Amino acid sequence: MSAELSAKQNAAYQVLLVDDEQHIRLAVGQTLELAGYEVKTAESAEQALKVLDKDWSGIVVSDINMPGIDGLEMMQRIKEIDQDLPVILITGHGDISMAVGAMRDGAYDFIEKPFSSELLNDVVRRAAEKRSLTLENRELRKALEEQGGLGPRIMGNSAGIQQLRSMIQHIADTPADILIQAETGSGKDLVARYIHEHSNRREKNFVAINCGAVPEHLIESELFGHEKGAFTDAKSRRIGKFEHANGGTLFLDEIESMPLSLQIKLLRVLEERAIERLGSNELIPLDIRVIAATKVDLKALSEQGDYREDLYYRLNVVSLDIPALRERREDIPMLFHHFALIASAQYQKEVPQLSTDKMRALVAHNWPGNVRELRNIAERYVLLGNAYNFDIGQQESTLSDRKMTLPDQVEQFEKVVLEEELSRNNGSLKLTQEALGLPRKTLYDKMKKYELDKRDYK
Missing domain, CATH: 3.40.50.2300 (Response regulator)
Incomplete structure (x- = not known):
């Protein structure tokens, strides 16, 4: 050096x-x-x-x-x-x-x-x-600690996460159904639990079911329950997920995996707010909020005929998008530290000091596995200490591997964010300005500083 x-x-x-x-x-x-x-x-x-x-x-x-x-x-x-x-x-x-x-x-x-x-x-x-x-x-x-409190937490100070928390604050106590859209590993389950714990339904049950993990021939019984004798193996009455969540929240993860034959029944429940157990003609009224989550574009899926369009619009009363981790890199240090503290308590091991080089590598990574991937790496780091060399692979990074001062790192990161947003918006300055929350002159000044031309992103 x-x-x-x-x-x-x-x-x-x-x-x-x-x-x-x-x-x-x-x-x-x-x-x-x-x-x-x-x-x-x-x-x-x-x-x-x-x-x-x-x-x-x-x-x-x-x-x-x-x-x-x-x-x-x-x-x-x-x-x-x-x-x-x-x-x-x-x-x-x-x-x-x-x-x-x-x-x-x-x-x-x-x-x-x-x-x-x-x-x-x-x-x-x-x-x-x-x-x-x-x-x-x-x-x-x-x-x-400032973002603390009992129950699940949505952590981060990035613009996308602040907007997500603000939206939840506005809709938490309403009965509106919610559709959460996010990539795998982004924390859809955590956001659903956060909504429940911050709503007036918090004293009632939060019930979660992964629609893609239950065999097709069992999912109807899992959701709606059944009476004794309703089918061959129905040896006793079973309370389904909807009924168990009555008064509280039902979380339907991977809603895109629900069989088409069941989607029409779900639509009816959402509209009537009542269910019938299998083998029964009795309607059971429900006071329930449904939160559905998907990792795919349900609208596109419905346009292709692989998902009921009417169910999509019924679920999509309020839509929440969880930003991918690569879109909120400034939250990575806080999240890593949080997960490391959890692992430290779980395994009774001290959290090793994290070097600047390793933190830079974390921030530069593209995180295809999102927050779940970061949590796994933080846990392994606590278990293995500095001997663990972060198995995040060899990747091209816009962040330099050379030693950089803090101002240099901030400028480099700012340039990366501007380039990514310009590319995402096909060079549109208006959309980029709105996405980043910048005054028009500030955006122009920063583009001039980093020698960025909108024509290069069209």
């Missing part, structure tokens, strides 16, 4: 240098500044402690032997402020055993005098990166 690139990366890090000798502060401070760090100095522990708080974004480098509060006592006080703030101690030859003891008490590392600039920079770099990851994890935890 070039010295220039290293200095650019280090510019994001702060170092508080504590030493009672001015010439040491000048010499060590200059070394760190040449490496690109933002350096603050203090001539005493008392002065340094006034600067620090739990949100201090840097690290501390301190001499051990100082008048008044020495480096060891200062370290203990720092740990009371923030247990995770790295403290690097500078020691004389006679202080080695003392420094080793300090590391057992929580010091990040120690450097013995005299030391080279390379050694100092290496230790400081590792400590600064650790601090950066610690603060990033805290921000993620905070964001998770």
